[in-house]
Amino acid sequence: MNYQAIIIGGGACGLMCAVQAGFLGKKILVLEKNARPGAKILVSGGGRCNYTNLYASPVNFISENPHFCKSALSQWTVADTIAFFESYGITGHEKTLGQLFPVSNKAKDIVDVFVSLCNDLGQGLQCNAEVKSVARENGSFRVSYLVNGMLTEVTAPAVVMASGGLPVSKMGASDFALRIARQFGMRVTETAPALVPLTITGKDADWFAELSGNTIFSRTWNDEIGFEENILFTHWGLSGPAILQQSSYWRPGETLLIDLYPGGEVLALISAEKVVNGKRSLLTLLSQLFTRKFAEALGKFLPVHKNLASLSNADLEKVQQMIHHFTVKPAGDKGYDKAEVMRGGVATGELSSKTLEAKQVPGLFFGGECVDVTGWLGGYNFQWAWASGFVIAQHL
Incomplete structure (x- = not known):
């Protein structure tokens, strides 16, 4: 299969990116380290998933550059999130302070939407895949990953780093996205546990x-x-x-x-x-x-x-x-194992705010929690994940 992009991380950002790319006719391979996608989605909000916030705006995000998130959040709004999930049978209800949960109170319903769409759109979704390296060769990327002890390599003209941040290690969290950023000479802002x-x-x-x-x-x-x-x-x-x-x-x-x-x-x-x-x-x-x-x-x-x-x-x-x-x-x-999210990450100055592509590495994108954009408690970080996934999909 010739893939247009390889997405590393099957969480909120990665899944939204794969689906939105599929809507545009782009074939994508998602590599997920865990046995199933959406690990943090499934445990968020006590298993109920506070999937957005009615009042989300750029002022609710912490970053070295507080203006960076404005472009993505305007390209994919809260209204877009609500409409997207409603079109697949998930109606939201507000709990407190704009926090929107599925009426079913089941985070699994959110993940099921993406898995079903990936299947319908013919997108590749490989779980139990531990990515070992990302290399750039002749204008394309070669990604090596382990599945059941066997090393596999795949190439594509674009790679999306959507592997999250450092919380919570038992769900496969790692600094992999940050290491890849540094490998390509990109600056990473100081990281720390947040919402902790x-x-x-x-x-x-x-x-x-x-x-x-x-x-x-x-x-x-x-x-x-x-x-x-x-x-x-x-x-x-x-x-x-x-x-x-x-x-x-x-x-x-x-x-x-x-x-x-x-x-x-x-x-x-x-x-x-x-x-x-x-x-x-x-x-x-x-x-x-x-x-x-x-x-x-x-x-x-x-x-x-x-x-x-x-x-x-x-x-x-x-x-x-x-x-x-x-x-x-x-x-x-x-610490990170009790934190909801990570503060800091890939420096916003290294990325285009309109596309989330690395300025100095064409074809390399970063989205979601690994970027230095940290939302408040109450659905804001999901809104950033959906928005960044959508934006990247448009530019693969």
Whole structure:
């Protein structure tokens, strides 16, 4: 078979690229390391697959060049994603904050669409294929890969690197796309886990661990940005949507601030309650805002057993700071195996924003997570994967 392109990686970007290329009559071979395609799709959103976000726009992506993603996201929009899946029987329903899931709540349905289309379009899809090398010879590419211990070689005028990033190794994640980029002299921006839980060590570690399981709707922020969603106390520190979002903007050594009561003003609440019943304890009042366990835990820092009427100005200042400016200095993060995505990747300056082709290596394309474009939590990274797959398909 003469293939127009070889796609390395059968994830969201690679599958969309193969299908869109098929619509244009281009014959493609997809090489997937795992026993089945779409490994990260299948586990995303707890197996339900949050496949896009209604509000996705370039501002929801982190990159060395924040303008880079604009072209791809305008060529394949959220409306295009919704229409594409609807045309194959998948209707979306919004959960929270624009997050779109299949009505069936089955990620498998998303993968099945692509597998079925690849079959219908006659696209090659080889699983259990571990790519060992990519070489450029006489204007075409030679790709060597192992299947069941046997080395096979295939050539094509174009190669698409859609093999993802470093999270999660047990699903076959690797730095292969980054190594290929470097092999061809391309720059790679510094990589790090993103959308990842943060760890707390030192004197407060036990305090956080004892609160494991407590969830609080909060606002987190640093010098760059803030998010208002739930935080989750864990045995190792902090997680939950707000923390995962914030982690993408956090750097080691930095401090995070948390407003534990973003919907109100705790001193105003105390003042109003004192008029009604000044004998109530601070603990009782805080137990109305948080779980009893968390309110009691605040006793390490606040005079929770004092009644409201006897709180001094110094006490009130402590309450104000603790509730609205809870300060955390994470020790680190939980690493790639607990991260949703990778931050950084193939430098955007090495690629055409309109085609995602390497500027100095004609026929070599990079899409999806391996590129230095990282989305927020909530379907944004899938939208980038679909968009980059579509864009590449148009230019193979």
